[in-house]
Amino acid sequence: xxxxxxxxxxxxxxxxxxxxxxxxxxxxxxxxxxxxxxxxxxxxxxxxxxxxxxxxxxxxxxxxxxxxxxxxxxxxxxxxxxxxxxxxxxxxxxxxxxxxxxxxxxxxxxxxxxxxxxxxxxxxxxxxxxxxxxxxxxxxxxxxxxxxxxxxxxxxxxxxxxxxxxxxxxxxxxxxxxxxxxxxxxxxxxxxxxxxxxxxxxxxxxxxxxxxxxxxxxxxxxxxxxxxxxxxxxxxxxxxxxxxxxxxxxxxxxxxxxxxxxxxxxxxxxxxxxxxxxxxxxxxxxxxxxxxxxxxxxxxxxxxxxxxxxxxxxxxxxxxxxxxxxxxxxxxxxxxxxxxxxxxxxxxxxxxxxxxxxxxxxxxxxxxxxxxxxxxxxxxxxxx
Numbered sequence: 001x002x003x004x005x006x007x008x009x010x011x012x013x014x015x016x017x018x019x020x021x022x023x024x025x026x027x028x029x030x031x032x033x034x035x036x037x038x039x040x041x042x043x044x045x046x047x048x049x050x051x052x053x054x055x056x057x058x059x060x061x062x063x064x065x066x067x068x069x070x071x072x073x074x075x076x077x078x079x080x081x082x083x084x085x086x087x088x089x090x091x092x093x094x095x096x097x098x099x100x101x102x103x104x105x106x107x108x109x110x111x112x113x114x115x116x117x118x119x120x121x122x123x124x125x126x127x128x129x130x131x132x133x134x135x136x137x138x139x140x141x142x143x144x145x146x147x148x149x150x151x152x153x154x155x156x157x158x159x160x161x162x163x164x165x166x167x168x169x170x171x172x173x174x175x176x177x178x179x180x181x182x183x184x185x186x187x188x189x190x191x192x193x194x195x196x197x198x199x200x201x202x203x204x205x206x207x208x209x210x211x212x213x214x215x216x217x218x219x220x221x222x223x224x225x226x227x228x229x230x231x232x233x234x235x236x237x238x239x240x241x242x243x244x245x246x247x248x249x250x251x252x253x254x255x256x257x258x259x260x261x262x263x264x265x266x267x268x269x270x271x272x273x274x275x276x277x278x279x280x281x282x283x284x285x286x287x288x289x290x291x292x293x294x295x296x297x298x299x300x301x302x303x304x305x306x307x308x309x310x311x312x313x314x315x316x317x318x319x320x321x322x323x324x325x326x327x328x329x330x331x332x333x334x335x336x337x338x339x340x341x342x343x344x345x346x347x348x349x350x351x352x353x354x355x356x357x358x359x360x361x362x363x364x365x366x367x368x369x370x371x372x373x374x375x376x377x378x379x380x381x382x383x384x
Contacts (some may be wrong), residue, residue: 029261037126048380051325051357051373052339062345063338065263069345080350083320090314094248096299098279099202101210102132102194104249106217112251113137120144121177123163123272126184128218130211136189139163140218141177147224150382151182152231153215155208155245155253156238158187175375184224186215192277198284203301204277205244212245216252220356229253232260233374235327235366237268238258240278247315254322254381256374258376259329259364263312263339265273266291271331273312274302313339319355320346325377326358327370334360338375 054061068090069077077086095101114125124140138159143149154162154173162185164171173183193200194207202210212232220227231254234242239260246255261271269291273279275287282300292298298306305311316324319344326332340356347355359373366374 016363020131034247044380045115047314047376048357048373049354051359051377052354054341054358055334058211058334058337058341060341061338062341065311065313065339065342067345068314068342069349076161077349083346083349085369087132087318091248091318094315095206097203097304098206099200101202101206102215104210104213104217105129105132107221108217110218115143119178126218128214130186130189130191130214131207134189134191134194134211136191136211137187138184138186138215139173139174140222141181141183141185143177143180143182143224145180147182148226148229149180149182149224150229150231150378151184151219151222151225151227152233152378152382153212153245154183154185154238155212155232155234155241156187156236158184159185160187161185169368169371170235172235172374175232175371176378179375179379181378182222184215184219186211187254193281200281201277203281205240205273205279206248208241209244209248212241213249213251216249218253224299227251231255231378231382233378234258234260236364239327240273242317243312247318250318250322252322254324254375255319256325256327257329258327258366258370258374261314262326262333262336264302265331268331274298276300278302279305311339313342316340316343316356317344317346321350321352323355323377323381325374327374328347328358328360329366329370330362330364332358332360334358 035332071086074223077083108310111127112124116123121141121143127135127137130136156162161170162173164174173185191211194202214229219225219230232242232246232252233256235258238299239257242255243257246252248329264273265271274292279302280300287299289298331354346357356381359370361370
């Protein structure tokens, strides 16, 4: 089943509406009340503001990435209306290359399997379809306070990590629930290959993004959740997943991507988009795991993207003017600003600042400090 794409005129109208409705002067999202007192909000912004500025040596550095503000026919984008047309061109091309999605299920059936009280929230074990006939089980954390509350989808290999039962400093759902978010922690389940591993019709990362779009509506239909204030967060594998989901599905109000590798980089073995479970799928016979080489060449869509000189900064630009944070570690060092500056330029064209943020730490694993920065980012943009 193929996606239906809107005419350019409709997209222009939708984008103009989005621009008018989504932001306050300092970057708040529509529907979000001022969090705390004005003094509290000022202190929060003082903590966050430095992360929206690249190091001086990387300011206005764009690297070798082709500007997303250039149409495929070479025309330059000069206005917000032209950007809406170019944005749809990017979106359609990527969906066509990765494989079109089935329709997003905006009214998912959610089965509640169990419930338990944890601290100041209820944790419900829930089951729903990430894709048609691809059920998954996750955890829905609902604070006791009345809604509407902001929501967040937390993605990783499996849902136990997000609720604090596995790993260290990866319990994003637990920590955000403690701060008043309704959090949904999910894993890949059986939906990495759609409809199945032998004949997947969608590159796996796009299939996961589609699953996250369906998970969005599990939160959006919940009576305690404000559907206009739902973000997505993920680390490593989940960082890639959260990036693709937020870029490809406009309903996510903001996003935080933790050290997933935000662009292609064959110097870094863990920035492994070439693997068949990301963008290298071309059938059930997988290439040998590891860096591309003459003996172990690129496969699938990844091979085509490299040959055409394309990179993931094109997807980043689809976020504008929605805000996002790169919680960078070993795989996403400060030099990634060369890619991020392209989205900064798109936001500048649209009249927005403070939409693209990056923090940095030496290692890949999240730290208490990097997580606090991530939580503050989500609070600034989503939390009343």
